[in-house]
Amino acid sequence: MIRLKTTEQIAVIREACHLTARLMNQLPSFIAPGMSTFDIDQFCYDFMVRHKVKPAFLDYEGFPATACISINEEVIHGIPSKQRIIKEGDLIDVDLGINMNGHFSDMARTFIVGTTNPDWEKLCSVTQRCLSLGIEAAGKKGARIQDISAAVYKLANSFGYGVVRDYCGHGVGLAVHEEPSIPNYVSAYMPNPRIREGMVLAIEPMINLGTKSTKTMENGWTVVTSDGKPSAHFEDTIALTKDGLEILTVEA
Known part of the structure; x- marks a missing residue:
């Protein structure tokens, strides 16, 4: 069941999202080679x-x-660890959310540490553009969930990238994960509800440089590409209000 949020609920979710964006915007100047992923998590x-x-x-x-x-x-x-040390050229995907009195945000960014392989940099740029196009599609009159999916997939596929199918975007706001699921590819076999006022959605393209196939590591959490090539991940929380689409995960 898709939970439509009231104006009052969206106001608190918006506040949580603004704070999340403020935190995310501080990370580029904090992350540096030689620190551990635990250091980022502690920050x-x-x-x-x-x-x-x-x-x-x-x-x-x-x-x-x-x-x-x-x-x-x-x-x-990925699980933060004192043993996982960041190196020049790494792609660092930070995905987090805030719980503000039972109202939830969700946001992800892939940061490039210093200078990296041009192909990796392009992957990040295209994935971020996929997110923008997905959000744009969500805001069009009469849009459905798979309009988001189509926009993301079309751009990523045009570069020959692997679009992750095992994980997807989702509703958010009164729980960490809610309906509907928002895949990054189109399928006639999946639900395709119309986007309505009161929906709060986390749109999150996960795009791989190589294969779309993934596997889960022995820790039971960390998902990796099957071919070992890098992946990029960008995510924003949006809301459909009486005034139209609003990107919530921006710094106020």
């Missing part, structure tokens, strides 16, 4: 504590950290 945790909000992901279905931090071939759900 995010401390930020939330200072602002008197809770990490949405910490202990969610047993996840042991504030942020999912995935490097290079890791697509999503």
Whole structure:
């Protein structure tokens, strides 16, 4: 069941999203070669504590950290570790959310550490563009969920990239994950509800340089590309209000 949010509920979700964006915007100047992914996670945790909000992901279905931090071939759900050291040229996907009195945000960005392979840089640029096109499609009159999917897939596929099929975007706001699912590819076999006022959606292209195929590591969480090539991941939370589409994960 898709949960439509009231204006009052969206106001609190918006506040959580604005704070999430403020945190995310601080990360590029913090992340540096030589630090661990645990250091990034601690930075995010401390930020939330200072602002008197809770990490949405910490202990969610047993996840042991504030942020999912995935490097290079890791697509999503990387577990922060003191042993995982960041190097020049790495792609660092930081995916996190805030729980503000039972109202949830969700946001992800893939950061490039220093200078990287031009092909990897292009992958990040195209994936970010996929997100923009998906959001644009969601805001069109009469749009349906798979209009988002089609916009993301068309661009990524035109570059020969692998579009992840095992994971997708989703509703969000009163829980970490809600209906509807928002795949990054089109299928006649999946639901395709119309986008309506009151929907809050997390749109998140996950695009691989090589194959679309993924596998889960032994820790039961971290998803990696099957061919070991890098992946990029960008995500924003949006809302459909009486005034139209609004990107919530922006810094106020």
